[in-house]
Amino acid sequence: MHAMPIEPPSNGQYLLAAYLIGSVILLGYFLSLWLKSRKI
Amino acid sequence: MPDAIRLALAIAGKDIRAELRSRTALQSALVFAALVLVVFNFARDPTSLAAVDLAPSVLWVTFALAAMVALNRAFTVERENSAMDALLLAPVPREALFAGKLLANLAFVGTVELVTLPLFVLFFNVSLGHALPGLIGITVLATIGFVAVGTIFSAMAVRTRFAELMLPVLLLPFMVPPLIAAVQVTSRLLANRPLSEMWGWLRLLALYDVVFVTLCMMAFTAVVDE
């Protein structure tokens, strides 16, 4: 019987949440800049 | 005595006399401090946390908040009287002006702290005794830190629209290192710990005071002059 490899904990939902929030903040700021540039 | 020092003392004296006449800053701050202490007392569950554990934090939060009230009122009163304009027109070195304001504000905040301390001992049933000299020392050091930055920021804030809001927003981050040091030292003083345990914090605080008093003194001209 060979040794089982370490099973990493299943916490993918945190990864998803973090990447999502990070993207929203950065994209949101970009959009606000872009919208302002349309107005000038 | 060098002119600049005499000038600073004269400015401080004028401000202190003015405040003694009207007492607006002192009264607001004292009432505020007493209220804060009362609120803390009722917010605390006496069975869960010993007073002596909570005491340093409560004391210093009260001092910090009261200091802000005092600083705000002091500058507002002055702006209402347009006293600063006359001073600025005269060839007063701005460093001396800052030093004078700093000393006056130290006197105000110091008075509030002096009155708050017995109230604190009363409400929280803390015994000071042996710790009193050390406590006075740390209070002086930390207050210098608050008030140096507070003086220059209140000079700025008073020229903005939302002065009462602007001062805390600007000042609070700067109050944190002196506050942390003060709470750490106070809790060790009350627990009768040896000086060696406080030395690191005291040095940090002393360095903070030197750096920020110097910097704020140099930067004051950028705030009051066109």
Add this chain to the structure above:
Amino acid sequence: MTDFSLAAKVVKRGLVISTLGLIGLAGVFVLALGFTPVEARQGLAQKIFYLHVPAAWSALLAFSLVGITSCLYLWLKDPRLDRFAAASAEVGVVFAAVMLTTGPIWAKPIWGTWWTWDARLTLTLFVFFLFLGYLALRAAVHDAAERARFSAVVGILGMLLVPFVHLSVYLFRTLHPQPIVLKPSAPSLPTSMLTTLLVSTLVFTLLYLGFVTTRYGLTLAEEVREDARNAD
């Protein structure tokens, strides 16, 4: 070239760089998810690292530049420096927000707590509040010269506050035994992880440059408009 068309050009360039940065960001996600190994003890959540650390870097970069340009402004009185400082502060808030949101989301599954007063998180939190104060002050002062001077003073004082916060955190931690937490230690990152981290840091630097350029250009355009309106 008129002042206005110069400003418009700056804005356009900034938007292009920012777009490139955002595309790079998508690339980082692909890299992190598809081509970087999963860390055995932390699992998938460890990959938040590739977003969190570069964001902190950008926030601190933004903050340092605000401090430096503030010093330079008080010395040279060049309005361009003030305009740059304002742009850098606004962009810095954005990156600090990314760092401060991804940080707790990473901390919760790994350390079991949403927040720890460790040096990096604490410093970034302070920088965040300093930025907010800086921007609030700018919004509250109407005279341009006064606003520039006041902001510069806050910028310089803020820059000097940071080492004291760092010292306080250090002193606090050395004198207080911290509860034993399963800290994810990364004494030496495997090459693939290091590469992803470096790529992400480059992308975030690009985003910083793009955002600041755009913001600078927009402010310049507004000022030109304002001057034209006052001249009539």
